[in-house]
Amino acid sequence: MAVNYQIRYASHPADFKQYDTQRIREEFLVEKLFVKDQINLVYSMYDRYVVGGALPVNGELVFETIDPVKAGHFLHRRELGIINVGHTGRVKVDDREYTLQNKEALYVGMGDKLVGFFSEDPSRPAYFYFNSAPAHKAYPDKMVTLADAESVEMGSLETSNARTINKLIVNSVVDTCQLQMGMTMLKPGSVWNTMPPHVHSRRMEAYFYFEVPEGQAICHFMGQPTETRNIWMHNHQAVLSPSWSIHAAAGTSNYIFIWGMAGENLNYADMDMARIEDIR
Numbered sequence: 171m172a173v174n175y176q177i178r179y180a181s182h183p184a185d186f187k188q189y190d191t192q193r194i195r196e197e198f199l200v201e202k203l204f205v206k207d208q209i210n211l212v213y214s215m216y217d218r219y220v221v222g223g224a225l226p227v228n229g230e231l232v233f234e235t236i237d238p239v240k241a242g243h244f245l246h247r248r249e250l251g252i253i254n255v256g257h258t259g260r261v262k263v264d265d266r267e268y269t270l271q272n273k274e275a276l277y278v279g280m281g282d283k284l285v286g287f288f289s290e291d292p293s294r295p296a297y298f299y300f301n302s303a304p305a306h307k308a309y310p311d312k313m314v315t316l317a318d319a320e321s322v323e324m325g326s327l328e329t330s331n332a333r334t335i336n337k338l339i340v341n342s343v344v345d346t347c348q349l350q351m352g353m354t355m356l357k358p359g360s361v362w363n364t365m366p367p368h369v370h371s372r373r374m375e376a377y378f379y380f381e382v383p384e385g386q387a388i389c390h391f392m393g394q395p396t397e398t399r400n401i402w403m404h405n406h407q408a409v410l411s412p413s414w415s416i417h418a419a420a421g422t423s424n425y426i427f428i429w430g431m432a433g434e435n436l437n438y439a440d441m442d443m444a445r446i447e448d449i450r
Contacts, residue, residue: 172207172209173233174209175211175213175222178197178212178213178216178410179197180216180412183393183397183414186393194392194399198401198409198411199407200407200408200409207225207227208224208225209224209231209233211236212410213236214376214410216374216410216412216413217303217348217432218303219303219430220301220303221299221300221376221430223299223300224287224297224298224300225256226287226289227292230288231288233285233287243284245278245280245281245282245285246280247280247306248302249277249278249279249280249302249346249347249348249349250277250300250302251278251300251339251349251351251430252270252276252277252278252298252299253273253276253300253351253353254273254274254275255272255299255380255406256272256294256295256297257272257290257294257296257297258296259287259288259290259295259296259298260287260296261276262284262285263276263278268311270298270313273353274316275313275315275338277344278311279308279309280309282311297406301430301432303347303349304432305348305349312345314343316353318343319336319343320336320340320342321334322335325362325365327360330359330360330362330420331365332357332360333357333360334354335353336352336353337438338352338353339352340352348432348433348434348435348436349431349432350430350431350432351430351431352428353426355426358424361420361422361423361424362418362419362420363427364416364419365418365446366443366446367416367443368416368443369394369413369444370433370440370441371413372413372434373431373435374410374411374412374413374432375430376408376429376431377409377411378406378408378427378428378429379425379427380406380427381405381425382404382425384405386421386422387402387404387422388404388422389402389403389421390419391417391419391420392409392417393415393416396450397450398416416444417429
């Protein structure tokens, strides 16, 4: 068993303009989240946000602490959001255990000491994607299913962005300190997400793409609205989005993505829209 981590440092938008393709990928793309019997994560200097993945196959994967948090256990001053994007699995939190089916979420509050991941069937493992942010108060753990989510229909087939936004770990559903997570599902025939794009200077964000069909890809757009860049991404990959950056994408097929964010407030609608005709 192993918990592996990388640290990613913050970038100034003026410096970002000079980055080539390789540098953009090194700084913002999280390529390998799921490795058999490992926990892999990135500790980001954007709001001290963590993105990661756990793939338990041969028994329990224990989420041990990492050096950057400087604490005896990972959730000493943090909260955690977990979404299962694989087959049925279980999450053990101290003396409690939660069974998560595909696309079900679990919020784990500050102060819990033990987090363990299991797959019900090693031949059909669970894939646990998770985000974490610093916390100031201990809120109760809570499971959230798609039936519990606050769901909104957005876009249209005419503009290739008909989608369902499922707000899973948001303050209208779960009490959190600053962490918010949800899942956006594009309908067949639609490829654009978050269009028109926006920035939110009071929060950073991370996107995780999954159920991208074999042989298909996602073109993720980032940067300031008048100075954009792109990253080509594949299934089970994530990307960090600074507060000054848009976060939008088009795929060569429809797909699903998980958005997670943290920052100064819990106001989901706090965003500065960019007009499509102004994007450069």
